[in-house]
Amino acid sequence: MTDPQPRVVVIGGGYAGVMAANRLASRDDLAVTLVNPRPQFVERIRLHQLAVGNDDAVVPYDRVLNGGVRVLVDSVTRIDAAARTLTLASGLESGTVLDYDYLVYAAGSTGAAPAAVPGAAEFAYPISEWEQADALRHRLADVALPAPIVVVGAGLTGIETAAELAEAGRSVTLVSTQIGPSLSRPGRRSVTTRLNKLGVTMLEGEGASVTAVGPDHVVLADGRRLRSAATVWSAGFGVPALATISGLTTDGMGRLVTDETCTSVDDDRIVGAGDAAAPSRQPYRMSCQASLPMGVLAADTVLARLAGEQPAPRSVPMTAQCISLGRDAGTLQLQRKNDTPVPVYIGGRAGAFIKEQVCRWTVKWMAGEAAEPGSYRSLKGPERIAGPAPEAVGSR
Structure with missing residues (x-):
């Protein structure tokens, strides 16, 4: 009698989840299932382009995912670590339960306008998920080009969105502390110079935080009232509550707490990767730069345990922040090993070229690992080189 195939389930089909699933495909005796609510891969680093209509921000899974990985279009509503089962939202997969032997938790991050800001949930447009960016795209189709647009939050996502909108001819105000x-x-300075050239009005300081959002305006902390035909909310990211409601140890934001091998501190059959994981409670910056190698590390940990070996702690190299400033300019901010910036950047057309190449190579790296599992090499270690990540600055 032969032993049953080990079952590995990956929750989340983003950058970390796809890389983890592809790496796991290096063993052909595993049954690998990727659970994701969408049937296509979403290029989150292009969602600001989706909003203005110059990119669809999706890639078919057959381009980036190994053919041996089964894709299950569904959502997980609960993890039962003791029973090693997942409760599915649709109930289409043999009822509502999916069994696993090992679990890769790569649930990703999300964003929403906070309920604490009056009117934000009703009238603002978040832009951290495909459906949100598409809703903004449809809203902008009904808004006259000269009408004022307010972008709330000036982390990387807010900056990229404001620049893309302004380059498309929109009248944009970017507000942030x-x-x-x-x-x-x-x-x-490189970023603000470009935003000024595009005609973006920038309001910053404590008085520029948003205290209320209406259907045609926003109110700032200092009492100013700005007209806004469409308000874009990019002030920070959160993570799904799945790990928390499943009783797993999480940090203050709800990220799965792991050790430096990406293993959950509660259960060595569960590993975490990407935006929803917090190795040693010091999460990496939410970014595809961290998520790709974290997915590989999580898969390597599973493969080591399946082979009866001790997984090795490794760290993720964080070297730069890439920012698009419309299609014709960008800024590449160089970083120290602990992910803090150095006073060196590449800007202008060279910055735009590098950012576009990063976007393209991200897909190529996933496709390369899909075609040849085990080929991706960028992890360091065992020394931890990344420091604590900024919590709510739209750092993607």
Whole structure:
């Protein structure tokens, strides 16, 4: 009698989940299932382009996912670690339960306008998920080009969105307590110079935080009232509550707490990767730069345990922040090993070229690992080189 195939389930089909599933395909005796609510891969780093209609921000899974991985279009509503089962939202997969032997938790991140800000949930448009960016795209189709647009939050997502909208001819105001808080002073100057050239009005400082959103305006902390035909909310990211409601140990934001092998501190059959994981309670910056190698590390941990070996702690190299400033300019902010900025950047057309190549190579790296599992090499270690990530600055 032969032993049953080990079952590995990956929750989440983003950058970390796809890389983990592809790496796991290096063993042909595993049954690997990827559970994701969408049937296509979403290029989250292009969602600001989707909003203005110059990219669809999706890639078919057959381009980036190994053919041996089964894709299950569904959502997980609960993890039962003791029973090693997942409760599915649709109930289409043999009832509502999916069994696993090992679980890769790569649930990703999300964004929503906070309920604490009156009117934000009703009238603002978040832009951290495909459906949100598409809803903004449809809203903008009904808004006259000269009508004022307010972008709330000036982390990387807010900066990229404001620039893309302005380059498309929109009248944009970017409001935040600080423009580009994760950038160096020279890098921030590069960004603001480009935004000024595009005609973006920038309001920053404590008085520029948003206290209320209406159907045609926003109210700032200092009492100013700005007209806004469409308000874009990019002030920070959160993570799904799945790990928390499943009783797993999480940090203050709800990220799965793991050790430096990406193993859950509660259960060595569960590993975490990407935006929803917090190795040693010091999460990496939410980014595809961290998520790709984290997915590989999580899969390597599973493969080591299946082979009866001790998984090795490794770290993720964080070297830069890439920012698109429309289609014709960008800023590449260089970083130290602990992910803090150095006063060095590459801007202008060279910055735009590098950012576009990063977007393209991200897909190529996933496709390469799909075609040849085990080929991706970028992890360091065992020393931990990344520091604590900024919590809510739209750092993607």
